[in-house]
Ligand code: SF4
């Protein structure tokens with residue numbers, strides 16, 4: 001849920017190289033049904049758009065199975081994606097205002113989807129191949 005390749009930091013403060021590249025990915029993680037938002041996230045969204053907390057909550061979030069999550073809209077690659085995904089550039093349009101859960105994702109040096117994507121691209125000899133998820 002980040003669209004910029006990230007560095008991680010080890011416990012002794014040294015930079016670690018991540019083994020995925022969001023810039024070569026169609027933003028699969030931004031299609032997850034449940035991108036949970038907290039009150040703090042909604043406050044950040046409201047500040048980002050310069051609207052009230054209530055307006056941000058109503059416009060951009062919904063309740064799914066008891067959790068407040070970001071809304072989706074139809075996507076031309078996957079069935080649907082986060083309402084904030086730029087569907088052409090496959091980048092987050094609210095990068096500085098994105099929810100906390102998006103900031104640390106995938107919380108590891110590897111991304112499972114990127115491993116799958118890279119493997120399928122090697123298999124197909126096509127650097128832009130996008131497998132059916
Ligand atoms: S699915 Fe993985 S590689 Fe793709 S944008 Fe998300 S974190 Fe980045």
Ligand code: SF4
Pocket residue numbers: 001002003029030031035070082083084085086091092093094095098099102
């Ligand atoms: S807020 Fe941005 S990073 Fe988070 S799911 Fe939506 S498009 Fe992706």
